[in-house]
Amino acid sequence: MKLKETILDPIFKSNPITVLVLGICSSLAVTVTMKGALVMALSVMVVTGISSLILSTLRNTIPGRVRIIVQLVVVALMVILVDQILKSFEATYPIDKQLSVYISLIITNCIVMGRIEAFALGNKPIPSLLDGLANGAGYGMILLIVAFFRELLGSGTLFGIQVLPAGYVTNNLVILPPFALILLGCIVWVQRSIQKDLQEK
């Protein structure tokens, strides 16, 4: 596969959320605010990118029988590092607190392990790094789209800044997770009507 496709495919054509339907639960949970979604998106990008790079470098030395365990150890290492770093900065500490368990739960995000199994273990380090970053970006893009509508309609703000006029009555349904699922459904609908080959007969 060419490098260009490695980078561009996960963003749209084989987006991890809308096409592979991975990482749904966290995209429902952390999309109430743009800030939270952005931090989560960047965290997932870093975790998938770097752990793909590490495991791709090690791929010929990993014993087949403990493959998954080695992957988990590396992914867990990256997630804990990201969590520790977020906790250390004044600006990200409150966001880390708000995202609480969802940062640690990146370990269980299917995108990370899925991309390592499907791509990193069979490809060279640099393409693996790009594949990891691109998949994280594809995930993050959907997160930001969902968060945009949820924060705008649910709180009348974007990145915490008041956008809609003060008289706007906030919609509480939008804040709740079910609305994220509805929104996600709409995004999948849009994508499938553009990309005809995804439609089932």
Next chain:
Amino acid sequence: MNTNSNLYTVIYTTIIVVVVAAVLAFVSQSLKSKQEANEKADTISQMLTAGGFGSKAEFQAMGNAKVLDTYGEQIAQAFTVNEKGEKVADLSLTDREVLSPKQLKAQNYKVKDGSGYAIPVFIFKNGITVVPVYGAGLWGPVWGYIAFESDGKTIHGAYFDHESETAGLGAKIKDDPDFQAEFVGELADFGNKNVFDIVKGGAPKDAEGKSIVDNKIDAITGATMTSKGLDAAIDTWLGAYAAYFGSAVKAEEEQL
């Protein structure tokens, strides 16, 4: 090389785990002081929020240094007390010494035993006293700060935090300002074993539609276990402070 032999597998996994553990230990040690500073500023901003000096969002926007400054300007006395209500030790005001959630947890075991504890009291210059509470919610610890007027029983404000309560339900103890506002003006009944109650329908209204002042507030719908856990935390901890508030109020009356 045969990467599937038992010996190779054992050695390989051992090396991986040791390397990962070393990296984590190093990172954790080198970031510890920064994380503790953040946690401390967060704890202080929670106390200030309970004391009614501003909202949590305002303190968050201020940054750590200003939060510590505000605390330094407002605080008059900080010390720990034991089960008889006697002062055990002073907490340094210049160092902005407070008890972190971890330290509260350590005290919580002793508070539950009913003796041997040294729990903090923070008295601000405007006469407001802030004390912490700590206990178990549904998924993890819940804790918070309750501020009392100078009469030692009227609640001036409250702020709660949690580690892992359900978002949208139990997490409301932290996120819902309306829940925290319910505490304002209510009375803690230090003579009773149930010092304070969080119960269903706990906010009865009188004929004029004003809420009646008592030691009960309404629990959170859909978060029964969190409400009960917080209720127990408040009862145990305020119970542990009963002697202190009893003697503090008496001392004030004698002065008059």
